[in-house]
Amino acid sequence: MLIIPTKTFFNLAMKKQERIIAAAVDEFSQRRFEEAKLSNIIKASIIPRGSFYQYFQNKKDLYLYVFKIIKSKKLEYLKDLLTNEQEIPFLDLFKLLYAQGIKFSIDHPEYVEIFRLFISGKGQLYRELMGDGLKLTHQHYVTYIEIDKEKGFIRPEIDSNILANLVINLTTNIAIEEFSSEEINYDELLKKIDSLINIFKKGVE
Amino acid sequence: MLIIPTKTFFNLAMKKQERIIAAAVDEFSQRRFEEAKLSNIIKASIIPRGSFYQYFQNKKDLYLYVFKIIKSKKLEYLKDLLTNEQEIPFLDLFKLLYAQGIKFSIDHPEYVEIFRLFISGKGQLYRELMGDGLKLTHQHYVTYIEIDKEKGFIRPEIDSNILANLVINLTTNIAIEEFSSEEINYDELLKKIDSLINIFKKGVE
DNA sequence: ACCTCCTATGACGACCTTGTCACTTATAGA
DNA sequence: TCTATAAGTGACAAGGTCGTCATAGGAGGT
Structure with missing residues (x-):
């Protein structure tokens, strides 16, 4: 890859590079790869079509x-959190990751x-x-969860796989749904x- | 609409109608609307291009x-559940909805x-x-949750909106991720x- | 046999996209 | 000033899309 x-x-010139990338970011944030139009990127960054193909092989x-x-x-x-050097309990670690993720969303919508x-x-x-990236994350999370079980932070009956799934789903989906469009505090x-x-910790009942 | x-x-002839719909379902299940090719549907259902435009205005x-x-x-x-005549507690109702949703997924992938x-x-x-469809569902769910709170099924500190969101997210995302590809029991x-x-009821701790 | 109504048909126009290519211009060093 | 290397340029080919249109076919009634 x-x-x-x-x-x-x-x-x-740096300015030109940046102009092209900015135009690309703009287009790719509006249309998924297949629908994104090189023509728009070219127009927006004001470079001739031919030039583009001297910078990149293709779209x-x-x-x-x-x-x-x-x-x-x-x-x-995320880098400081991903190592989890201080062995923070899973859900607390997740909270931090989630918060950082949101910070990122705010800074770079x-x-x-x-x-x-x-x-x-x-x-x-x-x-x-993504390849097996998500599967790795999943495995990663499962490991943390199991450790928490041993430490008594998480009830042993909880299905680690399901919890990990739930949590991954949250980061990739809810964060976006919930927090991207409206004005944010x-x-x-x-x-x-x-x-x-x-909700996860204590349950709703 | x-x-x-x-x-x-x-x-x-019924057979012809079905052939066309089947071809459309096939194509639209492989490519999202914008990318779906009418040409494929026409080819698969073996009707001439011109005929298609006598059956439908357009793609x-x-x-x-x-x-x-x-x-x-x-x-x-879902129809029997949606009325919730028996006033089942929210999470139990949700469980049933979820299960029916999965049954549907298995029957009609x-x-x-x-x-x-x-x-x-x-x-x-x-x-x-979708219009405000999802927002309506959300509001629907929130109502059920609030009722459960009054009945003491759900702790009052729980944020109804967040719980409703969580649950909606589950139905639209996890059901699919988790259950669609592999062989299913x-x-x-x-x-x-x-x-x-x-996990939702009792929490993980 | 004729006429009417409905359906069938596929070549075609209009449009749009990506990537190419032959050619021009600019830069920098000798 | 000459030359070699790098970058700029846009018309164009190739391929694909959707929707149209002029014409052909067939079934039923009179």
Whole structure:
């Protein structure tokens, strides 16, 4: 999955590179990959069609590059948590991850939109890029959950797989549904998350 | 949102009508509306291009008709529950709805696939067809939850909106993720649902 | 046999997309 | 100033889409 914009692309003036990427982000956040129009990107970044093909092999190449940028930006938000050095209980760790995810959404709504379109596509690209990524995350979570069970933080009857699924589903779906469109207040969001996590912790009854 | 295949369509021999719908279901379950190709449907149902436009105004018309069929079939599975005459507690009602939803998924995987593509599209069509449908469901659920709170089935501190969201998210997403691809055992599924509902009821701690 | 109404048919126009290619311009070093 | 290398350029081919239209076919009534 090597992503190679041409050497030519990197030789370009920074402003030009940025203009192209910005145009691509704009287009890809409005239309999923298959429907996104290179013509729009070209128009918006004011480069001739021919030039584009000197920077990237094709539309997909550009998409992958944009995706790579997004991925690394998101990682910056999560990297401290992902190691879980302090062995935080699973649900608390999840709360933090969730909160960081939301922070990311607020800072970069277009990126989130691209990701949302990507996720919901479930097309060939999805399988290509995500591969077993989600399965790994799932396994990861299951491990944390099992550890929590041993420590007595989580009841042993709970099905680890189902809980992990639930939680993954939350991050990929609810976060977006709930928080992307309307005007957003970070502190209020944190309260919502608390509320949500509490449902999981104590149950509703 | 009137859907009108032509009178001509209904005059057609039943077999022919079914052939066309089957081809449409097949195509629309593989590609979302925008990407679905009329050419494929025409090829698969072995009718000339010109004929198609005597049965339906256009691609969208056909899609709407297919969608209408799916909707009514799904309603058959849920109709007894939706009235909630016996005033079943919310989470138990939800369990039943969920189970019926899964039964539907098993019986009509192609329909589910069409619906999944539709949901994930979030395009213009989505807004047109769903309108405030989901918001109504949400409000519906919130009402049930509040009733349960009064009855003491649900703790009053629980945020009704968040719980309703969570539950809606489950029906539209997890059911599909979890249960569509692999070989399926209905009884085992029911156990899984129980397990899931129990997380909500009792919490994980 | 004729006339009317409904259905069948596929070539075609209009449109749009991606990627190519032959050609031009600019830059930088000798 | 000359030359080599890099970047700029847009018309165009190839391929695909949807929806139309002019014409053909068939069934039934008079």
